[in-house]
Amino acid sequence: MKKTKISVIGLGYVGLPTLVAITRSQKYNVVGFDINSTRINQIKNQVSPIEDTDVVTYLNSNKLFVSSNVSILKNSDIFIVCVPTPVYPDFTPDYSIIISAAKLIAPLLDRGSHFVLESTVNPGTCNEIIKPILESGSNLKAGRDFNIAHCPERINPGDTKWNIYNINRNIGSVNKKNNHEIAFFYRSFLKEVKINEVSSLEIAEATKIVENTFRDINIAYANELAKSFDAMGIDVIETIGAASNKPFGFMPHWPGAGVGGHCIAVDPYYLIQRAALSGFDHKFLKLAREINKSMPEYAVEKLILSLNKISKSIKGTKITLLGLSYKPNLGDTRESPAFEIRDLLIEFGAELVVYDPLVPKESNRNSLSSAIKNAEGILLATAHQEFIDNLPNCLKNSSVKVIIDGRNCLNNTLLPKHIIYSGIGR
Numbered sequence: 001m002k003k004t005k006i007s008v009i010g011l012g013y014v015g016l017p018t019l020v021a022i023t024r025s026q027k028y029n030v031v032g033f034d035i036n037s038t039r040i041n042q043i044k045n046q047v048s049p050i051e052d053t054d055v056v057t058y059l060n061s062n063k064l065f066v067s068s069n070v071s072i073l074k075n076s077d078i079f080i081v082c083v084p085t086p087v088y089p090d091f092t093p094d095y096s097i098i099i100s101a102a103k104l105i106a107p108l109l110d111r112g113s114h115f116v117l118e119s120t121v122n123p124g125t126c127n128e129i130i131k132p133i134l135e136s137g138s139n140l141k142a143g144r145d146f147n148i149a150h151c152p153e154r155i156n157p158g159d160t161k162w163n164i165y166n167i168n169r170n171i172g173s174v175n176k177k178n179n180h181e182i183a184f185f186y187r188s189f190l191k192e193v194k195i196n197e198v199s200s201l202e203i204a205e206a207t208k209i210v211e212n213t214f215r216d217i218n219i220a221y222a223n224e225l226a227k228s229f230d231a232m233g234i235d236v237i238e239t240i241g242a243a244s245n246k247p248f249g250f251m252p253h254w255p256g257a258g259v260g261g262h263c264i265a266v267d268p269y270y271l272i273q274r275a276a277l278s279g280f281d282h283k284f285l286k287l288a289r290e291i292n293k294s295m296p297e298y299a300v301e302k303l304i305l306s307l308n309k310i311s312k313s314i315k316g317t318k319i320t321l322l323g324l325s326y327k328p329n330l331g332d333t334r335e336s337p338a339f340e341i342r343d344l345l346i347e348f349g350a351e352l353v354v355y356d357p358l359v360p361k362e363s364n365r366n367s368l369s370s371a372i373k374n375a376e377g378i379l380l381a382t383a384h385q386e387f388i389d390n391l392p393n394c395l396k397n398s399s400v401k402v403i404i405d406g407r408n409c410l411n412n413t414l415l416p417k418h419i420i421y422s423g424i425g426r
């Protein structure tokens with residue numbers, strides 16, 4: 001009997017683990033497609049382009065069927081789309097990539113096909129943007145001939161506890177019958193995962209945006225508290241830690257030198273823009289974005305104030321920026337606030353050294369000790385384990401006098417006593 005053919009389109013942090021999970025089930029004929037031929041060659045050579053332990057391990061022992069040639073997608077029964085959904089420089093949503101993926105897939109649809117979007121989008125995207133493209137490009141009708149589903153991915157790269165195999169999912173489709181069919185497929189390869197069938201595409205789309213804006217708003221609250229508590233001289237980290245021993249009704253979020261990544265720093269704009277089209281102004285979300293976007297500048301201001309305490313100007317002073325990626329222990333730099341910090345430090349005339357062990361292309365040193373050599377100030381922008389573990393030792397006998405811990409991750413009791421240490425909100 002012919003195996004059902006599944007194709008995964010876009011092989012990044014979401015698509016590649018998905019491709020591995022479906023392939024591993026051995027139930028389907030599975031192929032992966034990406035427009036980036038370098039990435040495809042890496043995968044063919046069993047090198048993972050993403051830091052995902054499961055993908056790395058799987059690729060070491062198994063080959064995946066991948067190509068940058070669109071013909072690999074022919075005769076697929078289920079198309080799973082995991083392409084990026086970024087924003088333009090003016091923060092308006094950039095739908096161009098999901099539109100081009102939909103245009104690519106439309107002529108390949110057949111009766112009984114499922115088009116599943118896993119990328120994060122605002123409510124309304126599947127019905128308002130994707131459906132007309134798929135229907136006109138296939139001469140088929142969604143709901144009657146083929147299905148459109150949205151199953152937002154919740155993967156958290158670098159997380160050692162939560163992964164594609166144990167994070168519950170929501171799924172919505174053009175109708176209940178189709179939704180049940182596609183939910184059945186997801187259950188077939190994600191055995192431990194609860195696949196919750198929601199009543200519409202819009203609900204499925206909205207869940208993911210709600211999850212990510214929740215984080216943005218709560219981080220903004222923590223960041224605002226950090227500024228207020230800095231002014232009052234109260235340690236906000238100890239405060240939030242103590243507040244979070246309440247067993248209900250409180251969930252800690254932490255301040256820092258800015259929010260990055262393609263999700264939390266991006267998704268609120270999708271909701272803000274779509275709600276505005278319906279006549280609603282998301283004041284709260286806009287304010288949260290504004291607060292979070294102010295944090296790189298705030299971290300640099302704290303550095304300037306600390307340097308003032310030792311009668312130093314930032315101009316002409318040797319400063320080391322530690323970390324460029326937006327997330328600890330990953331090399332992902334999308335929307336990373338560290339770049340704004342870097343640009344500000346350059347603008348203010350610092351003699352700048354940049355070091356991120358996971359982003360060597362953007363670093364101008366290749367070790368922590370060489371990065372802090374002769375530096376007088378450090379601004380830590382990413383909580384990489386290497387910095388937490390090794391910085392206290394490297395600082396012994398160093399010229400560093402001031403540290404701004406933009407992630408509140410260092411144990412300041414381990415630092416040499418003469419160093420002026422300051423975090424965000426402490």
Ligand SMILES: NC(=O)c1ccc[n+]([C@@H]2O[C@H](COP(=O)([O-])OP(=O)(O)OC[C@H]3O[C@@H](n4cnc5c(N)ncnc54)[C@H](O)[C@@H]3O)[C@@H](O)[C@H]2O)c1
Nearest residue numbers: 010011012013014034035036082083084085119120153155
């Ligand atoms: N990374 C995460 O943690 C995460 C978690 C949940 C949801 N998401 C969402 O999932 C989506 C994908 O994110 P990601 O992190 O996997 O992105 P990514 O940049 O890691 O991967 C996207 C891949 O799509 C490819 N691509 C771009 N245009 C294409 C096209 N037209 N056809 C085929 N391939 C194309 C790129 O070459 C890239 O390999 C986004 O909407 C994101 O917001 C990401």
